Amino acid sequence: AQSVTQPDIHITVSEGASLELRCNYSYGATPYLFWYVQSPGQGLQLLLKYFSGDTLVQGIKGFEAEFKRSQSSFNLRKPSVHWSDAAEYFCAVAPYGNKLVFGAGTILRVKS
Amino acid sequence: DTAVSQTPKYLVTQMGNDKSIKCEQNLGHDTMYWYKQDSKKFLKIMFSYNNKELIINETVPNRFSPKSPDKAHLNLHINSLELGDSAVYFCASNSGRADEQFFGPGTRLTVL
Numbered sequence: 081a082q083s084v085t086q087p088d089i090h091i092t093v094s095e096g097a098s099l100e101l102r103c104n105y106s107y108g109a110t111p112y113l114f115w116y117v118q119s120p121g122q123g124l125q126l127l128l129k130y131f132s133g134d135t136l137v138q139g140i141k142g143f144e145a146e147f148k149r150s151q152s153s154f155n156l157r158k159p160s161v162h163w164s165d166a167a168e169y170f171c172a173v174a175p176y177g178n179k180l181v182f183g184a185g186t187i188l189r190v191k192s
Numbered sequence: 193d194t195a196v197s198q199t200p201k202y203l204v205t206q207m208g209n210d211k212s213i214k215c216e217q218n219l220g221h222d223t224m225y226w227y228k229q230d231s232k233k234f235l236k237i238m239f240s241y242n243n244k245e246l247i248i249n250e251t252v253p254n255r256f257s258p259k260s261p262d263k264a265h266l267n268l269h270i271n272s273l274e275l276g277d278s279a280v281y282f283c284a285s286n287s288g289r290a291d292e293q294f295f296g297p298g299t300r301l302t303v304l
């Protein structure tokens with residue numbers, strides 16, 4: 081079945097440590113790819129997106145993501161996590177049309 | 193200057209009631225969406241309208257009826273509310289598949 085998978089429900093990292101959040105999709109063609117962040121009680125904010133071209137995409141707040149076609153992955157990374165990064169992160173794909181399909185989300189906890 | 197706004201932010205009501213949630217965007221976008229985020233934070237698209245026309249309806253019960261009086265507004269009316277309708281409902285808008293969707297702050301609906 082076509083889907084978006086975020087295998088990690090929770091991740092805890094120390095402040096200043098690096099971060100990688102995983103996302104895999106199972107659509108035949110390369111969909112448009114997005115990462116959104118949701119802080120508690122808030123709406124969703126776009127971190128970055130990939131449509132084509134350079135497979136390493138830079139986003140806001142120091143985040144980047146790399147598209148790997150061979151692995152159907154679009155993992156989100158940050159070299160040094162700040163306490164304010166604690167939130168829930170959603171990978172999403174637009175496989176066709178305007179429809180966004182979301183992964184189940186990964187909750188990031190940052191310990192000081 | 194809110195880009196996508198929703199009212200109300202919180203809605204608590206009894207089973208069987210009818211309620212509406214309003215959404216407005218001032219971004220000049222052509223397409224608007226409703227998403228439902230359940231208690232496990234899973235986000236799923238419900239409806240999408242493009243220039244006041246319904247383009248996506250994800251097998252949502254017909255108790256849910258979206259209405260778009262103009263392309264800047266997309267309201268969600270829910271009849272005969274059920275316990276399972278308790279969720280956070282997000283409105284979003286964009287100008288096309290490749291464009292990021294801008295999300296509203298959400299409406300937390302609690303059905304008692």
